[in-house]
Amino acid sequence: MAKHETPLLDELESGPWPSFVTDIKRQAEKSPQCWDILGQLELSFKERITHWKHGGIVGVFGYGGGIVGRYSDMPKRFPGVEHFHTVRLAQPASKYYSTKHLRDICDLWEKYGSGMTNMHGSTGDIVMLGCRTEALEPFFYDLTHNLQQDLGGSGSNLRTPANCLGQSRCEWACYDTEECCHHLTMHYQDEIHRPAFPYKFKFKFSGCPNDCVAAIARSDVAVIGTWRDNIRIDQAAVKEYIAGNVPPNGGAHAGRDWGKFDIQKEVIALCPTECMWMEGGELKIDDAECTRCMHCLNVMPRALRPGAEQGASVCVGAKAPILDGAQFATLIVPFMKVSADNEFEELIEFIEKIWDWWMEDGKNRERVGETMQRVGLPTFIKVMGLEPIPQHVKEPRSNPYVFWQEEEVEGGWDRDVEAFRARHAA
Amino acid sequence: MALSIEELKAAILKKAETAPKPQLYIKDFYTCDPEAKPRVVKNAANDLVKEGKMMFWSSGSTTMYAMKNRIKDEEGAGGVN
Numbered sequence: 109m110a111k112h113e114t115p116l117l118d119e120l121e122s123g124p125w126p127s128f129v130t131d132i133k134r135q136a137e138k139s140p141q142c143w144d145i146l147g148q149l150e151l152s153f154k155e156r157i158t159h160w161k162h163g164g165i166v167g168v169f170g171y172g173g174g175i176v177g178r179y180s181d182m183p184k185r186f187p188g189v190e191h192f193h194t195v196r197l198a199q200p201a202s203k204y205y206s207t208k209h210l211r212d213i214c215d216l217w218e219k220y221g222s223g224m225t226n227m228h229g230s231t232g233d234i235v236m237l238g239c240r241t242e243a244l245e246p247f248f249y250d251l252t253h254n255l256q257q258d259l260g261g262s263g264s265n266l267r268t269p270a271n272c273l274g275q276s277r278c279e280w281a282c283y284d285t286e287e288c289c290h291h292l293t294m295h296y297q298d299e300i301h302r303p304a305f306p307y308k309f310k311f312k313f314s315g316c317p318n319d320c321v322a323a324i325a326r327s328d329v330a331v332i333g334t335w336r337d338n339i340r341i342d343q344a345a346v347k348e349y350i351a352g353n354v355p356p357n358g359g360a361h362a363g364r365d366w367g368k369f370d371i372q373k374e375v376i377a378l379c380p381t382e383c384m385w386m387e388g389g390e391l392k393i394d395d396a397e398c399t400r401c402m403h404c405l406n407v408m409p410r411a412l413r414p415g416a417e418q419g420a421s422v423c424v425g426a427k428a429p430i431l432d433g434a435q436f437a438t439l440i441v442p443f444m445k446v447s448a449d450n451e452f453e454e455l456i457e458f459i460e461k462i463w464d465w466w467m468e469d470g471k472n473r474e475r476v477g478e479t480m481q482r483v484g485l486p487t488f489i490k491v492m493g494l495e496p497i498p499q500h501v502k503e504p505r506s507n508p509y510v511f512w513q514e515e516e517v518e519g520g521w522d523r524d525v526e527a528f529r530a531r532h533a534a
Numbered sequence: 535m536a537l538s539i540e541e542l543k544a545a546i547l548k549k550a551e552t553a554p555k556p557q558l559y560i561k562d563f564y565t566c567d568p569e570a571k572p573r574v575v576k577n578a579a580n581d582l583v584k585e586g587k588m589m590f591w592s593s594g595s596t597t598m599y600a601m602k603n604r605i606k607d608e609e610g611a612g613g614v615n
Contacts, residue, residue: 162593165607172590176594177608241609262595263595263596263597302583303580303597306560463573467573467576
């Protein structure tokens with residue numbers, strides 16, 4: 109039976125959609141502290157102010173992340189949420205787990221916490237909502253000893269790395285995202301569990317430019333699979349698509365009659381760089397112009413495949429809108445071999461070069477993308493020891509001044525001005 | 535010349551005790567030894583937490599460091615009613 113009157117929240121149950129209010133009421137029958145979530149939220153709706161206090165010193169011994177302190181500022185009125193800490197669990201690579209494991213986690217959370225979860229948080233973690241401080245250590249002990257499950261990242265730590273299904277399920281994956289994510293997770297245990305940086309830092313691994321984990325929009329280092337030779341074309345399969353013998357998009361849009369497949373309209377005309385055409389009954393691609401939008405491969409997966417020389421593009425600096433608005437990652441390395449054969453050495457070296465610079469030059473609470481924006485891409489590229497390439501250029505420059513470095517000027521700053529003026533009158 | 539790890543830890547503790555603000559970012563400790571790499575300072579500060587001499591305070595998105603006796607403890611802060 110409801111502990112608090114919640115007329116405003118009840119409105120949220122009246123629509124056609126699933127309601128978190130209904131979910132919390134259902135959970136409150138088992139975990140009475142959940143009634144106080146509803147009571148406190150109802151009060152916040154009325155007063156238009158939050159009654160959560162966010163952050164604190166809570167954690168588990170040896171770790172500096174994975175727990176986010178949360179308290180009610182009205183503990184006498186809502187004792188069930190006096191402490192209501194969030195616990196982040198590291199999700200397995202590609203989020204593969206057995207239903208038994210999920211049930212075990214849920215049972216453990218009903219024992220020690222509110223039983224409420226968020227599957228999954230935007231970083232990918234399994235998020236457990238609502239735990240008292242004194243229950244954190246026993247929960248962590250059972251979690252690690254009985255379920256062999258670790259905490260994820262929070263605070264100024266490396267956050268739990270995330271990856272797409274990769275080569276386990278997907279024919280487009282250009283490198284083994286699961287192996288890469290797992291390897292880097294193990295390699296950087298200290299950075300995941302203890303603060304290391306001026307602010308949070310995220311990796312995400314996508315096997316192809318479809319970027320199913322949205323690495324380019326959400327991670328400080330986005331490793332996105334690509335190829336550097338040509339898209340592999342099976343011309344016989346192209347003809348089968350044109351003849352209507354193979355459904356486009358793997359039959360994904362088969363629920364409605366869209367008419368006969370039109371390769372010109374549905375593929376060639378939609379190519380953003382206009383690098384495709386039909387010639388003598390064959391599909392042609394000017395691969396040098398391909399921008400890896402993946403549209404043609406998505407529409408005709410049986411006819412088109414990524415090239416055979418595969419690796420990843422590495423983009424840096426995406427973030428959600430916290431201070432400065434949302435920002436996509438910037439392409440820094442167009443092609444990098446990403447291989448377990450050398451234990452991802454090249455990628456690790458690249459990441460640590462960024463860290464060394466950002467730890468020194470980044471301001472407090474400044475994501476690496478914001479530091480890059482502040483110092484400018486030319487400076488960042490120089491720091492990384494890279495040669496500028498056309499893909500680094502966003503637009504033709506509008507500033508008429510050129511600022512030379514001393515080493516770029518013949519004779520440096522100490523050259524003989526008189527001799528120069530003899531040839532070039534002021 | 536860079537400080538030894540023990541000297542660096544002592545400098546970090548001194549800064550944590552005397553700084554006007556009780557909670558400090560990791561970058562605030564870089565000045566304890568300007569010659570030390572940020573990673574060395576970070577490891578020293580995290581060691582001090584492991585030794586129980588300092589504590590982490592985390593908002594969830596950022597982590598700060600503080601002496602135990604100076605830190606703002608939400609559990610001791612009480613509520614509005």
